Amino acid sequence: MRIDIITVVPDILKSPFEASILKRAIDKGVVEVHFHNLRDYTDLSYNQVDDYQFGGGAGMVLMIEPIDKCISALKEERDYDEVIYMTPDGKTLDQKMANGLSLLKNIIVLCGHYKGVDQRVRDLFVTKEVSIGDYVLSGGELGAAVLCDTVIRLIPGVLNNETSALTDTFQDNLLAPPVYTRPAEYKGHKVPDVLLSGNFPAIESWREDQAYKRTEELRPDLLKE
Numbered sequence: 001m002r003i004d005i006i007t008v009v010p011d012i013l014k015s016p017f018e019a020s021i022l023k024r025a026i027d028k029g030v031v032e033v034h035f036h037n038l039r040d041y042t043d044l045s046y047n048q049v050d051d052y053q054f055g056g057g058a059g060m061v062l063m064i065e066p067i068d069k070c071i072s073a074l075k076e077e078r079d080y081d082e083v084i085y086m087t088p089d090g091k092t093l094d095q096k097m098a099n100g101l102s103l104l105k106n107i108i109v110l111c112g113h114y115k116g117v118d119q120r121v122r123d124l125f126v127t128k129e130v131s132i133g134d135y136v137l138s139g140g141e142l143g144a145a146v147l148c149d150t151v152i153r154l155i156p157g158v159l160n161n162e163t164s165a166l167t168d169t170f171q172d173n174l175l176a177p178p179v180y181t182r183p184a185e186y187k188g189h190k191v192p193d194v195l196l197s198g199n200f201p202a203i204e205s206w207r208e209d210q211a212y213k214r215t216e217e218l219r220p221d222l223l224k225e
Contacts, residue, residue: 003031042066059115089131102152
């Protein structure tokens, strides 16, 4: 997979991709992540990429021309499956969406900033609008990092144990069951006996039961889906 991220502040984004699972995925060649500074695509003085809103109002808006130039330059080199715009009013990112995106080959992620982008960008170039929650950030960069993390970890070859991602919370609309590790007893608190029994059908049954109970208690809305 190749991910091209368009942003006005690329430095905010780079650090998550320089450590842990994301770095390992890049080093393995499983995924390519490229950052594109929108200011490199403007001919205006002071590398201007934003301007005042038509009709008045507080806040600046990212202009269409530099975004058009950047996306067009990328599309001249390869085809893209999606052009994603990170925005609070997009469709909320969930595991189902992440699963689908992980199967794609090339995507562009456009980070909004200030009051957002000229509407014509959304009308002409964007194929999917994504939000990470019902709140507003200073820009789309942190949202883009979240999107990339949840998608990249699903790509075969990224995790050491590929079945791990298949048992994550939300994969089957259930929360994950409790997990334990050594020691088996700590300050009087013991690991459930079934997990130490070696009876794997019983363990699987226990985990399924616990996943359902946790979902029913903490996120009953998921069961309705």
